[in-house]
Amino acid sequence: QLQLQESGPGLVKPSETLFLTCTVSGYSISSGYYWGWIRQPPGKGLEWIGNIYQSGSTSYNPSLRSRVTISVDTSKNQFSLKLNTVTAADTAVYYCARASHNFDSGTSLSHYMDVWGKGTTVTVSS
Amino acid sequence: QSVLTQPPSASGTPGQGVTISCSGSSSNIGSNTVNWYQQLPGAAPKLLIYSNNQRPSGVPDRFSGSKSGTSASLAIRGLQSEDEADFYCAAWDDSLNGHYVFGTGTKVTVL
Numbered sequence: 001q002l003q004l005q006e007s008g009p010g011l012v013k014p015s016e017t018l019f020l021t022c023t024v025s026g027y028s029i030s031s032g033y034y035w036g037w038i039r040q041p042p043g044k045g046l047e048w049i050g051n052i053y054q055s056g057s058t059s060y061n062p063s064l065r066s067r068v069t070i071s072v073d074t075s076k077n078q079f080s081l082k083l084n085t086v087t088a089a090d091t092a093v094y095y096c097a098r099a100s101h102n103f104d105s106g107t108s109l110s111h112y113m114d115v116w117g118k119g120t121t122v123t124v125s126s
Numbered sequence: 127q128s129v130l131t132q133p134p135s136a137s138g139t140p141g142q143g144v145t146i147s148c149s150g151s152s153s154n155i156g157s158n159t160v161n162w163y164q165q166l167p168g169a170a171p172k173l174l175i176y177s178n179n180q181r182p183s184g185v186p187d188r189f190s191g192s193k194s195g196t197s198a199s200l201a202i203r204g205l206q207s208e209d210e211a212d213f214y215c216a217a218w219d220d221s222l223n224g225h226y227v228f229g230t231g232t233k234v235t236v237l
Contacts, residue, residue: 036226045230108159109158
């Protein structure tokens with residue numbers, strides 16, 4: 001059964017770098033699909049951070065693109081999130097997820113996250 | 127900043143129906159398919175509807191999705207107490223090199 005588990009520090013100091021890892025079990029990242037990160041600030045809605053394909057091809061949220069890097073390690077069946085120069089606004093629950101990305105009919109793109117991790121809370125504070 | 131707009135709240139009594147709207151633009155809903163996620167209190171989001179109107183295995187047929195132009199809707203038929211949750215629409219947006227956007231979210235309350 002496919003499972004995703006986020007891991008990383010729960011507390012990061014302002015201006016430092018946030019680094020999270022998502023470990024995938026029950027499915028090989030190399031077999032396909034996209035792998036993504038989503039976050040949710042306390043009491044707020046969902047925000048897509050970005051995703052990566054097994055080949056290393058990435059897409060990012062335009063508002064975070066300058067600070068975000070998503071990478072994949074197929075040997076460990078993991079993918080990671082790096083967010084530079086964090087502030088209190090980056091405090092959130094961070095989720096990793098598997099994403100399906102296909103053309104539905106013609107040019108209509110179907111992209112959705114079908115399996116999610118349970119999430120990990122990251123607080124940015126000194 | 128969400129580019130898909132949803133009503134902040136919706137409610138109904140057990141057995142009633144509820145519909146949640148999701149308004150977007152030509153670069154997202156107008157061009158690509160819509161998905162819906164359900165987030166129960168304290169839990170991770172769960173995929174509820176994908177590709178406008180498809181239900182993943184295990185999702186009751188009380189939930190249905192539709193899309194028209196640059197808007198979409200989620201209908202819940204026969205509301206149950208366990209449906210009380212936050213619901214988010216989402217779609218791929220073709221602008222700015224392509225990215226995924228979520229709706230603002232709708233809190234459904236079962237009265």
